[in-house]
Amino acid sequence: MQAVLEAVVEPRRREILRLVREHEMLAGSIAAHFPDVSRPTVSQHLRVLRDAGLLHERRDGTRRLYRTRPEGFAEVRAFFDEFWGDRLQALKREAEREQRRRDAGQNR
């Protein structure tokens, strides 16, 4: 949970997650998408994402292929749902209050 949030707060790491969301990609190809950052830096980002459970790593010879691991998002999603659910409930209360207002107006 904490590791997932720490991994996702870095913009380049979010971009990596989007890059390998649909198909797996070579570590080098991923690094090539970030010309303003060095390859070792991208390698460190990949490690953070992997340790957080957001990336899956597959080895083919000396090469490594990565893809996103959707299950890793479950916990953090549940956290955000805590607050989103309240919003739905609040809107329901709002609707009910509006309904009562309408009813009161009809009784005039």
Place this chain on the structure above:
Amino acid sequence: MQAVLEAVVEPRRREILRLVREHEMLAGSIAAHFPDVSRPTVSQHLRVLRDAGLLHERRDGTRRLYRTRPEGFAEVRAFFDEFWGDRLQALKREAEREQRRRDAGQNR
């Protein structure tokens, strides 16, 4: 989006969000829930959360009351939805349908 993630990555700030999820609370009462940290520190946390759009501030004299602002989570929630696996596609559609229903209600 970036501000929301930066706000939420800090554990105490997540705890604050849970504290004022249902009722608004005085800044001092919130600070009292964190005996291991000073009051100015909590005040700074409140500012970060507020600037990220996750907290609503109401003033009553010299006192300030805070409560969570669920709408602030919309963007980050959409981001995590991108990565939700096919297994949970049904749940995602359910949530989106509920959101569309809510939007339709707001347009009245």
Place this chain on the structure above:
DNA sequence: ACCTTTCGTCGGCTTGCACTTACGTAGGTA
């Protein structure tokens, strides 16, 4: 055996964040 490719790791540097104490501010009260 030797070299190349592909990638991770290490040591260091710099920047940014959470934290503290000291101070400032705005509203209420005697």
Place this chain on the structure above:
DNA sequence: TACCTACGTAAGTGCAAGCCGACGAAAGGT
């Protein structure tokens, strides 16, 4: 007016995170 309460803000400190160049490891080709 003077004072107290309930806050936020400012300045400084320590530590962790992101970055780089240099190095190391592992597999494959010649």
